[in-house]
Amino acid sequence: MRKKLFTFLLFWTIGILTAFAQVENPATWSYSEKSLGNGEYELTLKAELKPGWTIYSMYTPEGGPMQTSLNFEAAGKGIELLGKATENEPHKEYDPIFEVDVWHFAGEFVITQKIKVTDPALTSVKGTLEYQVCQEGQCVMFDEEFTIPLKGAGNVVEKTAEVPSGDLQASDTQKDESLWMFFWLAFVAGLAAVVMPCVFPMIPMTVSFFMHGDSNKAKAKAKALFFSFSIIAIYTVLGLIISVVLGPDFINWLSTNWVPNVFFFIIFMIFAASFFGAFEIVLPSWLVNKSDKQADKGGYIGAFFMAFTLVLVSFSCTAPIVGTVLVEAARGSVLRPVIGMLGFSLAVALPFGFFAFFPSKLGNLPKSGGWLNSVKVVLGFIEVALGFKFLMVADQTYHWGLLDREVYIAIWVAVFTLQGLYLMGKLKFRNDSDLQYIGVTRLAFIIATFAFVIYLIPGMFGAPLKALAGYFPPQETIDFDINRIVRDNAKEIMKSGVALGNPAAVSRNQEACESPKYADFLHLPHGIDGYFDYEQALKCARAQNKPLFIAFTGHGCVNCREMEQSVWSDPRILDMLRNDYVVVALYVDDKKTLPENEWYISDYDGKKKKTLGKKNADFQIKYFNSNAQPNYILLDSHVEGKDLEKYMLMPARGYDLNRDAFYNFLKEGLEKFKQRNQ
Structure with missing residues (x-):
């Protein structure tokens, strides 16, 4: 007690x-x-x-x-x-x-x-x-x-x-973490550029030039280092120019509008075609020749122009990778192009500086050959897959319906299946060498590629694929969801059995329990049947003599989604929500405009409420003195008057991932409802 x-x-x-x-x-x-x-x-x-x-x-x-x-x-x-x-x-x-x-x-x-x-x-x-x-x-x-x-x-x-100053410091730390993450992603892209056919063979050639072009070894190493830093400077200045020219307004537009997203999709497809050998992205020859002549002057000026020549000569291989980094950078803040190019160029320059200091290590480098073009082609497949993400953003934002979830996943399955076949030697592009045998490294990539394809396939039929969810359209866009079909069929069978047992009761319930309003665009998780309008739900709960489970929620409520996925999914809780309660989800942030005859002036704040979300938020504040989400109310369905708080079966419950506590919350609420209405 x-x-x-x-x-x-x-x-x-x-x-x-x-x-x-x-x-x-x-x-x-x-x-x-x-x-x-x-x-x-x-x-x-x-x-x-x-x-x-x-x-x-x-x-x-x-x-x-x-x-x-x-x-x-x-x-x-x-x-x-x-x-x-x-x-x-x-x-x-x-x-x-x-x-x-x-x-x-x-x-x-x-x-x-x-x-x-x-x-x-x-x-x-x-x-x-x-x-x-x-x-x-x-x-x-x-x-x-x-x-x-x-x-x-x-x-x-x-x-x-x-x-408090510490709070502002936390904000700065979060900002730094975001830029650091992008820096390292750009660094990895730079490492990929190093093994391009236009760059990799130049490592021993360039280092040998510096080591044999000057009898003073220390001076030669200094020039080689200056050459490496020049590469970093050239790429970073490119990022700085992008930031200054575009500015923050244009960068925000790139992130939110469909036009640049479609444009980026096309650019990625062009980059992929270049990697596949359809054509080469080249700069005017006069520009390369002019830079090469300046490199012949020697000294530190010659080292700088040799770096500039490397950037120009390798453009046909590195342009798609540089373009990818800049596209991703331009979709963020004005600092990201600079940070991105700094990370990218550091990775490109790193091997030149390393082998300038340790020239004896040059012999450990793998020899140039057909494997370099294979790297290009594999990156081409990855460019195709990632490019569709931009088209997906435009498609989802403007509801074109071109890339539903299963279509998008099917494209990825096709792309990476072709990549696996290419690695096996079953596909051959124009610049490929004959594949005499499959080495251990290539075999590892083949296994990883086909394992990834097998992982993707269930996603076409409703599997969540949580590891890659951010790259795919929402689960709701899938047409053939096996989980949803099984769930819906089970509901129909259950309803049929109840109808056969007591047709008169079913008829009465159908009259009171109308088809839920707003069900064409609002949904409850886990296939729970319920309502999105309080009055409808209350009417149904009275007819069935059940308590009312009110979930104040929102489309943008992180904690609400976590509660639904982690707590509501418990079989005990799901069973009670489906059978012992009438569930109503009241979205406080929905932008659905109500019919004009349903607009009203709130007694709470004196403002006119025109949308479904404003109406639900006003209802929560006015009757339950709360405006936080998630907020769960167990209400006796036999309410009278407007003092709803005295009909609450339990104290309101918010975010708490303790499943046992939530189950007890529902169980005790149900027991109190039965005691009240015995």
Whole structure:
């Protein structure tokens, strides 16, 4: 008895503290403007976040958490937006729940938007920010209205906020981690470039030139090192030029618009064709010859131009790899092209510097031969596979329906099957040598390739393929999902059996339990039957004499997806949700516009609610004093009046991956429902 009383008091105390914590906004915004002249302004909106909280980027990829949304009241009617809004560098990491890369900020989130005032009478800019902030265990949505007076440079409208320096340092650390990861990926790409037919044979030739061209060995080594650093400088300057020319506005456009994504897809296919030997990407011969003449001058100037000549001569092999790095770099921040080229060039220059210091090691290098062209061709297959990712982004964003999940996976299966056959010598391209036998290294690559193909095949029939989920379209786009078919058939059989046993009861339930609204675009996990409208669900629950399980959730709620995958999937919990409760999922971030006759002014904040998400969020705040997700309510279906909290069967439950605790939560709620309505 004491244990139960203690547990009740603990849950009650946590519930009260959580309710009070939820009304506080962990993101404190400040606003400033700077006059650029000619009626143009640069607006800065900065959020300072409390420790442990994160906020999501405006450009988080499709299918991820709720993006931050910035809207201006006078856009097109008094101000003109100059380009897209830019952000400070987000932390990017793959999220297995959403199966995409998630972009988020900790500590500080800064949005910059340039505008041009077209109405001379306009003295301020008004707008709204819609965003989601999350910490371990909960996510909360907010609307932020702002007004920024246009009084010239230095004017700041600010809300008080103090952010611990450690939180800002955490943000900087996340930024560094993101750039470091890209640096190492570019470094690996550089290593791949080293074994290209245009680069690899030049290593011993170039090192020998430096070692035998000067009797002073120390001076020769110094020139060789300068040659290596020159390679790094040339490629890094290329990245710097890309950053300066494009700028942050253009880079954001590259990340979000379908036009560059389709363009990049075409570019990747051209790169692949070049690797397959269809043609060579070459520079004008006069440019190469001119650089080569400068290299003959000797000294450090000659070493620099020899490096420049190497870059130009190897262009036909390295251009597709350099292009791939730059394409990926341009889809991030302005620093990424510089970081990418630094990592790439360091890997290319490394063998030249190494063998200049240890020329005796040159004999250990494998001899040039047909294997170099095989490396090119294998990279060509990889370019084809990766290129389809850009087309997938455009297809998913604009709902063209070209690349459903099974079609996309089928393309990858075909590509890597052909790669395996090529490695076996069953396919031969124009520049390939005859394959006399299969070596151990090649055999290892053959086994790995076909193992990968076998791993992919079940994905065409519904397997999640979680290791590669970020590269594939969402699971919902698959047409032939065996798991879904089996689940749906089982439901039909169960319904038929119930109908045969008690047709009158089934008829009554069908009248009360209508087809769920919004089921054409909203779905419950694990094949659970349920509703997406509270009134519909309540009516059905009363007819079946069952309690109501309300899940306040969101499309962009990471913790909600994790609860559904890790906790709801427990067989005991699934059985109770399917048989003992009527489930209703209320999405608080859905943008579905309600019919105009369903619009209303909220008693809570006095704002007009026009969308399904706004309606559900208002319902949660008004009746359950909470605005965090996930939030799970067990409600007696025989409610009367509007005081819903007194009909709650258990204290509300949020994010908690303890399956046993969640099962007990459902079980005790069901027992209390039966006691109340005995």
